[in-house]
Amino acid sequence: MDKFEKPQIICHIEKSVNYSLFDAKWIPCSAKFVVMGSRPRGSGIIQIYEVSSGELNLLKDVERSQPIKCGTFKASSLKDRYLATGDFQGKLNIYNLEDPSIPIYTAVAHNEIINSIDGVAGQSIGCGAPELVTGSRDGSVKVWDPRQKGRPVAVMEPKEDEERRDCWTVAFGNSYNSEERVVAAGYDNGDVKMFDLKAMAVLWESNLKNGVCSIEFDRKDIPMNKLVATTLESKFYLFDLKTHNPKKGFAYLTEKAHNATVWLVRHLPQNREIFVTCGGGGSLCLWKYNYPEKRKIVDADGIDQGVVGDLTLLQNTTISSQPVSSLDWSPDKQGLAVCTAFDQCLRVIITTKLNIF
Amino acid sequence: MDKSVLMQKQVRDNAEDLQKEFLDMKNWEEQMKHKDEQLQKEASGQIVLPPIRRKHKSKTKGCVMKKDESNTEMKRIKSYDYSAWDKFDADKACKEVDKEEQSDESEDERMSKEELKRAHEEATKHKNKGNIFVQQQNWSKAIGCYSNAIKLFPYDAVFYANRALCQLKLDNFYAAESDSSAAIQLDDSYVKAYHRRATARMNIKQYKEAKRDLEKALKLEPSNKEAKLLLNQIENKLKCSEASTLKKDDAQQSTIEKEGTKITIEKKIADKMWNNSAKVQSTETKNIIKPKHMKENKVITNVKDSIENRKDDMANTNIKKKRDSRIPDWLPEKDEVTVIEPIEKPPHLRSKEPLTKIPIQELEFGIEQYKYTNLVQKKDCVEKEEPNKDSVQIEEFNKKKFIQMESRKEELVKKDLVLEPHKENSCIKVSDSLKDISFISPVPKTAVQFLMNWRKNNSLEFKYEYLKQLPENSLPKIFQDSMESDIFSQIIEILSIEFIKRKDQIFRYLKDLSQVKRFRALIMFITNSDKKNLRTLFEYCKTVENVSQDEISILKDKYEI
Numbered sequence: 001m002d003k004f005e006k007p008q009i010i011c012h013i014e015k016s017v018n019y020s021l022f023d024a025k026w027i028p029c030s031a032k033f034v035v036m037g038s039r040p041r042g043s044g045i046i047q048i049y050e051v052s053s054g055e056l057n058l059l060k061d062v063e064r065s066q067p068i069k070c071g072t073f074k075a076s077s078l079k080d081r082y083l084a085t086g087d088f089q090g091k092l093n094i095y096n097l098e099d100p101s102i103p104i105y106t107a108v109a110h111n112e113i114i115n116s117i118d119g120v121a122g123q124s125i126g127c128g129a130p131e132l133v134t135g136s137r138d139g140s141v142k143v144w145d146p147r148q149k150g151r152p153v154a155v156m157e158p159k160e161d162e163e164r165r166d167c168w169t170v171a172f173g174n175s176y177n178s179e180e181r182v183v184a185a186g187y188d189n190g191d192v193k194m195f196d197l198k199a200m201a202v203l204w205e206s207n208l209k210n211g212v213c214s215i216e217f218d219r220k221d222i223p224m225n226k227l228v229a230t231t232l233e234s235k236f237y238l239f240d241l242k243t244h245n246p247k248k249g250f251a252y253l254t255e256k257a258h259n260a261t262v263w264l265v266r267h268l269p270q271n272r273e274i275f276v277t278c279g280g281g282g283s284l285c286l287w288k289y290n291y292p293e294k295r296k297i298v299d300a301d302g303i304d305q306g307v308v309g310d311l312t313l314l315q316n317t318t319i320s321s322q323p324v325s326s327l328d329w330s331p332d333k334q335g336l337a338v339c340t341a342f343d344q345c346l347r348v349i350i351t352t353k354l355n356i357f
Numbered sequence: 358m359d360k361s362v363l364m365q366k367q368v369r370d371n372a373e374d375l376q377k378e379f380l381d382m383k384n385w386e387e388q389m390k391h392k393d394e395q396l397q398k399e400a401s402g403q404i405v406l407p408p409i410r411r412k413h414k415s416k417t418k419g420c421v422m423k424k425d426e427s428n429t430e431m432k433r434i435k436s437y438d439y440s441a442w443d444k445f446d447a448d449k450a451c452k453e454v455d456k457e458e459q460s461d462e463s464e465d466e467r468m469s470k471e472e473l474k475r476a477h478e479e480a481t482k483h484k485n486k487g488n489i490f491v492q493q494q495n496w497s498k499a500i501g502c503y504s505n506a507i508k509l510f511p512y513d514a515v516f517y518a519n520r521a522l523c524q525l526k527l528d529n530f531y532a533a534e535s536d537s538s539a540a541i542q543l544d545d546s547y548v549k550a551y552h553r554r555a556t557a558r559m560n561i562k563q564y565k566e567a568k569r570d571l572e573k574a575l576k577l578e579p580s581n582k583e584a585k586l587l588l589n590q591i592e593n594k595l596k597c598s599e600a601s602t603l604k605k606d607d608a609q610q611s612t613i614e615k616e617g618t619k620i621t622i623e624k625k626i627a628d629k630m631w632n633n634s635a636k637v638q639s640t641e642t643k644n645i646i647k648p649k650h651m652k653e654n655k656v657i658t659n660v661k662d663s664i665e666n667r668k669d670d671m672a673n674t675n676i677k678k679k680r681d682s683r684i685p686d687w688l689p690e691k692d693e694v695t696v697i698e699p700i701e702k703p704p705h706l707r708s709k710e711p712l713t714k715i716p717i718q719e720l721e722f723g724i725e726q727y728k729y730t731n732l733v734q735k736k737d738c739v740e741k742e743e744p745n746k747d748s749v750q751i752e753e754f755n756k757k758k759f760i761q762m763e764s765r766k767e768e769l770v771k772k773d774l775v776l777e778p779h780k781e782n783s784c785i786k787v788s789d790s791l792k793d794i795s796f797i798s799p800v801p802k803t804a805v806q807f808l809m810n811w812r813k814n815n816s817l818e819f820k821y822e823y824l825k826q827l828p829e830n831s832l833p834k835i836f837q838d839s840m841e842s843d844i845f846s847q848i849i850e851i852l853s854i855e856f857i858k859r860k861d862q863i864f865r866y867l868k869d870l871s872q873v874k875r876f877r878a879l880i881m882f883i884t885n886s887d888k889k890n891l892r893t894l895f896e897y898c899k900t901v902e903n904v905s906q907d908e909i910s911i912l913k914d915k916y917e918i
Contacts, residue, residue: 008371012382029396031389052386054379079399129407145409153410178407197410333385335378350382352374 006353007335009284009317013348015056019045021340023070023326027097028123029078032059033328033338034097035346036085038067044087046071046100051348062100066091074172074220075119075130075146084132084146086114092134094146107150110136120172120181120220127221128178133171139164141185143197156183156195165189173217174224182224186212192229206249208237214264217241218272226289230262230277238289243296243306251306257285257313266327270334274314274357278327282320282341284349288312288357314357319347473510480510487519496523514544521553533557548578555587564595719799800826804839811844821855824848824866832869840873846887853890857897864898864908871915880917891916 021037032050039045044064049056066087076082076094082104084094090110093103116135121127131153132144140157158164166188174182181197188211196203210231218226227250230236239252258279267275273289292309299305320341327339335351487502503520510516521536537554540547551574558567571588574581801807810823827835848870856863870876883891895913898904 005367008375010375010378012379029389030393031386032393051382053383078396129409131410143410147406148409332389333382336382336385350378352371352378 007286007315008352009286009315009319010350010352011319011347012336012350013051013054013056014345015049015347016345017047018344020067020342020344021325021346022068024338024340024346025071025073025083025328026330026332026338027081028073028331029081030332034071034083035338035340036068036071037340038088039063042067044068046083046085046095048097049346056346056348060097060100062095064093069114070117072117072119072132074122075132076122077130078123082146084117084119086117086134086136088113090114090136090138092117092132092144105146105149107144107152109134109142109144109152110138110140112137115167116169118171120175124221126178127175128181131172131181133183135167135170135185137166139167139187141167141170141183141195143183154195154197154200156185156193165191168211168213169215171215171217172220173227175221176223180223182217184215184217184227184229186215186229188212190231204244204249208235210235213261216265216267216275218267218275225272228265228267228275228277230265232261234258234260234262234279236262236265236277238308238311240295240306240308243304245299245303245305247301247303248299248305251308253308253310255287255311257316258283261323263323263325264327266329266337268334268354269329269331271354271357274354276327276329276337278324278339280323281318282322282324282343283316283318284324284327284339285316286314286351288314315351319349320345473512476510477513480506480513480516483509484516484519487523491519491523494526496526499523500527512543514540514547514550517543518547518550518553521550521557525553525556528560530557530560534561546577548574548581548584551577552581552584552587555584555591559587559591559594564591564598567591568595800828800831801835804836807835808844811847817851817855820847820851821859824851824856825861829865830869830872832866833872833874836873838874840875840879842879842882845870845879846884849887849890849894853894857893857901860901862902863894864902864904867894867898867912867916871912876915880915888918891918 017035017037019037019039021035023037024033024035026033027048030050031052032048035047035049037045044067046060046062046064046068047058048060050059064087066089068085068087071083071085073081073083075084080096082094082096083100084092084105086092086109090108090112092105092107092109092114094105095103114134114136117132119130119132121130129145129147132146133141134144135141138157140155142152142156143154145153167185168188169186171184172181173184174180179198182203183195183197185193185195186208187193190208190210190212191205192208192212192215193205194203195201208229208231210233213230213232215227215229217224218228224241227239227241228236229239234256235254236257237252237254239250241250244250257277258281260280260283262277262279264278265275266278273291275287275289277285277287279285289311290309292307294307296304296306319339320343322342324339324341327337330336330338335354337349337351338346339349340346483502483506487499487506490496490499490502500520500523503516503523506513506516507520517536517540521533521540524530524533524536534554534557537550537557540550541554544550551570555567555570555574558564558570568588568591571584571591574584575588578584801810811820814820848866852863852866856866873879895909895916895918898909899906
């Protein structure tokens with residue numbers, strides 16, 4: 001009975017393409033999205049699609065020399081809506097989608113593939129300068145300001161003699177005023193690091209035992225609240241970041257899902273308590289976080305300690321036979337999302353009844 | 358009963374929900390389209406952003422600096438302390454002050470008010486010089502002066518507007534437009550700048566934009582006669598073009614809009630190029646203007662082509678300059694080298710055909726160079742080569758290739774000289790074999806590369822050279838586990854024929870081959886002739902190379918002989 005009251009995840013449009021898809025992002029304030037990927041012959045591709053009455057119209061098709069791994073609009077204003085991308089060669093490019101033939105900004109960001117990119121403060125005012133962060137296989141995490149050509153504004157990398165681990169994912173958070181800002185990065189050995197950009201120091205680090213595939217704060221532009229990190233071996237972690245105990249760290253919970261690698265976590269832009277995780281088997285799980293009665297308690301030493309709540313699984317659907325490589329919630333319509341999978345299909349999905357939570 | 362009814366209701370509800378969702382979706386799409394369009398039309402509102410993040414280090418540096426200053430103040434010498442003044446080194450102090458100033462400049466990108474004032478004064482001097490050139494109608498020199506002024510002080514609209522005027526006089530309409538735009542950005546009530554931009558835009562047939570500029574200018578200064586005159590002209594032109602377009606369908610309008618966007622692309626390119634260099638700008642913009650009746654698309658490709666051309670030219674001159682200043686001293690025919698001058702052609706005379714591809718081969722320069730130093734003694738022989746060289750000199754731009762060929766030739770000459778005492782003979786022989794061997798493929802990295810090169814040329818000579826260049830222990834790395842028996846026997850054949858003939862080392866090849874994966878399988882399918890060859894090879898190792906008996910016997914075991 002309960003089954004029918006839950007939100008439904010419906011595949012609204014499915015489109016098969018003839019290249020490998022790596023990332024998809026909605027163009028803010030439009031019914032259009034871009035997909036990025038790699039052609040079989042090894043070149044990169046950016047396509048813009050428009051959703052129109054149950055169909056996808058291809059608006060633009062741009063070919064680039066290098067396969068494109070990831071992209072974001074988050075560091076660009078609503079007026080510009082520039083797409084920042086990271087490619088296989090380690091180049092960071094920013095494109096004006098009105099004229100995508102020549103990037104308006106390029107920087108040789110890394111020596112190796114850029115695995116992940118995130119932006120911040122493009123559309124929010126009073127949350128600091130728009131910045132981009134890139135994480136690469138070369139082990140470094142770099143922060144970029146599009147106004148500064150060619151070189152990063154901050155670099156976080158291991159020291160000369162330390163081992164360089166493959167950085168798989170990066171995310172901005174805690175950017176609630178013009179100074180505070182935090183970058184979280186996940187590595188292939190299970191390391192999670194949080195860098196404070198204001199103090200230019202490591203704020204917190206931990207190891208989750210398995211490679212960290214995806215990491216995301218529930219919101220970028222608020223004092224940091226929650227962080228979800230997904231790992232290999234079908235586990236993901238949810239940290240409550242409100243209270244940091246010097247001994248015990250952040251309170252957290254772990255959850256098993258998908259029976260495969262949890263590739264991705266994406267919070268719903270309209271409701272930060274709801275997020276979706278994407279699995280290696282092509283499944284999507286929709287979760288809701290329930291706060292505990294008290295978010296912090298005082299431990300025996302008289303120091304504050306966080307308390308973690310619990311998770312409810314709202315829905316579990318399989319939409320593809322292959323891992324879901326990316327998913328992006330539409331910032332403009334609740335429940336609408338676009339996702340790409342390694343079966344070379346892109347799907348527009350609708351999630352119903354999200355308004356009841 | 359009750360349950361099933363409830364379930365039915367819920368299924369129905371869900372279906373309804375879905376329907377609603379889809380309807381909602383449709384509405385939303387339309388709504389978004391509207392919003393999207395509006396957003397694109399909206400003018401840019403400047404948002405004040407926080408400054409670019411700077412490195413933490415520099416911040417701390419700043420703190421340290423301040424502390425230092427306070428320290429120096431503490432050490433201040435008192436006026437009545439004459440002995441201390443005697444010791445005071447004035448020059449050193451001056452230098453220190455200078456240094457501090459310099460480091461300040463590099464640290465702080467922003468200039469102080471005073472510096473700005475000074476820069477402005479300096480820039481104004483350049484501007485005045487430019488104005489004098491304008492009076493003499495020496496436009497290009499005037500542009501130079503204004504550019505200098507802008508470099509010194511990029512915040513004065515007058516400099517840009519004046520340069521725009523000069524660009525107009527030189528028919529560089531795109532540059533003029535971007536300059537006047539810059540001026541307007543700095544001072545949005547600058548009537549002259551609007552007027553100049555209108556003139557420029559009229560000349561690049563952007564009538565609507567030109568009209569808007571003039572209207573703005575007239576709003577600011579209603580009595581401006583020139584602007585009125587120009588406005589009349591433009592309105593006439595607009596009418597003409599409208600009349601011609603009216604004949605066609607309404608669909609044409611959309612294309613006009615598209616053209617508009619394309620023109621902006623051109624503008625951007627023009628802007629970008631302007632940044633590159635002012636000098637080249639003048640020719641480039643002409644290039645844009647000339648084919649403007651053609652499709653705009655073509656213009657863009659042309660521009661791109663010409664940029665590439667230019668880059669190439671620059672690259673050429675660079676190479677040439679290097680050679681010119683110091684023709685590599687290891688080149689055996691220093692005096693014979695003809696320096697190829699770059700051909701400066703105006704853009705409209707340039708070839709429209711794509712540039713020819715030059716196959717580039719990797720060359721280890723260090724090694725070649727070393728060989729040449731050895732060769733100097735054999736100059737007489739080299740001289741005999743000269744006539745031959747002329748025939749080989751193929752194309753001008755193949756210079757690099759040519760050098761490489763020469764190097765190969767030299768190498769061969771050297772080898773043959775060692776082997777045979779008859780110089781003349783060797784030379785002739787070399788030139789014969791040259792054609793085949795002149796391009797010995799580079800050292801392969803994979804089995805595929807090896808096989809491709811191996812099969813490219815069937816002559817034993819070539820294969821000998823190819824094998825010869827492989828460094829020791831490279832065979833197992835190249836082949837991994839993809840050695841095939843026919844290649845294996847071919848290598849053995851080459852070893853037994855060519856290598857023994859030249860008395861080269863072969864033991865190392867045998868050793869390498871034995872380390873290739875699946876070697877045992879290869880040995881199993883070996884032919885009788887190969888076995889015979891192997892025996893001769895081992896015999897050779899023993900007699901000529903003087904390899905120890907133990908090593909040979911170990912290897913022989915491996916080869917199962």
